[in-house]
Amino acid sequence: MDETSPVRQWRVPASLPAAKLAGAVLLVALGLLFADGDPVRLALAVLAAALLAGWALRDLVVPVRLAVDAAGLTVVHGFASRRLLPWSAVEAIAVDRRPRLGLASETLEIDAGNSLHLFGRYDLGATPEEVAAALRAARPNPAG
Known part of the structure; x- marks a missing residue:
């Protein structure tokens, strides 16, 4: 990106x-x-x-829960504030899948070292897997 x-x-x-x-x-x-x-x-x-x-x-x-650009990720923090996570602070982007009440549940996990940000399908308006793929694609290449 x-x-x-x-x-x-x-x-x-x-x-x-x-x-x-x-x-x-x-x-x-x-x-x-x-x-x-x-x-x-x-x-x-x-x-x-x-x-x-x-x-x-x-x-x-605060309808926008997550945003991405060249600078990093902007995540909702607390009730209605936002926090910018620079790409250098983002350690991992993963999707956690767990069975709950007979149904599979997916959660997008953004690990920023001292903070972990969790987003479900209804936070994102898309599947966590789709969003994780888009975030990984948007992440700048550390070598370049």
Whole structure:
């Protein structure tokens, strides 16, 4: 990848925050429907809905989870900040595959020495294997 190469980004699919917000509304509606005057049931439904809405808010505020350019990788860090990992800091790019609940799960792992960054399919809007291949292809050749 040369210095004039465009930035490539991977982001949360647009439908995901909408689904999370719809789930939050549904939780509140179910809480109201089944509370039967019990404030604890309603409070638990509202709390769960608030957590789900907060998760959706993060998807809306920081939809781009990973970006690559000639300088390195930009990863989401914390709730809504970003961190640039220069290529010299990236030690490994790997895909971890594990069976979970009868299904195979893939996670993109970016090892930057003192930090490990993990991304799933719904963080990237693509399979971790596709993104790993693109990152490896974008990495500058250390000899050149």
